[in-house]
Amino acid sequence: MTASTPGNSRPSTWLEIIAADPGHSHRYRERFRDLAARGQDIDGEARLIDAMVDRGAHVLDAGCGAGRLGGFLSAAGHSVVGVDIDPVLIEAAGSDYPGPTWLVGDLAELDLRGEGIDAAFDMIVSAGNVVTFLDPDDRRTVLARFTEHLAPDGRVVVGFGAGRGYPFDDFLADAAAGGLVSELLLSAWDVRPFTPESDFLVAVLRHSPR
Template sequence: MTRTAYDAVAHSYVELLRDELSHKPLDRRLLDTFADMVIAGGGTRVLDAGCGPGRVSEYLHGHGLTTVGIDVSPTMIDIARRGYPALQFDVGSILDLNLAGGSLEGVVAWYSIIHTPPKLLTVVFTEFWRVLAPGGLLLLSFQVGDERVRIEQAYGHAVAYDVYRLSPEEISDQLSKNGFQVEVRVVRAPTGSELQPQAYIIARK
């Protein structure tokens, strides 16, 4: 369902959100901080989990990280490969990562856990923990709340998928139960077209 929706909206999504990071200085600073922390720990290998058209992968690559992007949408992956041919992008699911255990120093899930039913998040966090090397870092971003929202119109298209708004406190607790130590937790007010506060968590394996 999510894959079908993002295949349908992929080209419109890219056009509408191409310069999104340029308007969000705090988001950029948090990505910068994550990159600096990974590099300070002696690492460079990072997964962009749910990479969409690849803009976060490219941003982190520009800050010295070796990024690999995965997404469930083949159309998004095709766009990412064309847009950033020097980077690696593959079709894949955050529920079952096709990566060796301990093979990464960082994982970014930039608004990609928002489509996962909360009862399955422990599966996602277990996979993130598995692929990270000891001391590796995880960066999550998501919309704050405690509800499921059915989306039927997005980026100018009729679609059908769910978005889950999440509690920063509950996500922090789940991460702790899955072997992570939360080091940074930030919540900011909505900006632009956003309707909800936005949360960002950096946690370490």
């Protein structure tokens, strides 16, 4: 049994947030630059993903933001593609973390085959509450796009917090509708187990059995 997210009002999408506050993306970018400069650990999500895949894995950082996760994985030896809808953050990713392929794109319209990129990923990761910034009407579409881009034995890992308008049960139902099944549920990126009282979900998903 999974826990439902309290607070089910519709959250603002990322596009709505930056339209209302054009400086938001710049502050978001600087926040993580400042944390890194002060020696704060900003790589917990990336370390878990690195431990889950073979060296040289093909990884999609879906909703990559300013590139901290994809940049770490690229430096660890993986082939990384990062996609985000925010051009300010993609520019920051390219500046701070050269190496991965960084692309501006809408996850609801994801089709990397049109970019000439190998679309079979060993791992697709969506951290930083990305799924809660999607338009609710696009959630199932995005998860189905992940399925289409996933290698047969690949995994999708999605992490987000409670109270953001996307109940955990609804997310898992949307994942199932998109062709994904839960392999493991955690309550943090440091692999603490998920319980009905958890206020954070890290869902490890794979292709549904045919």
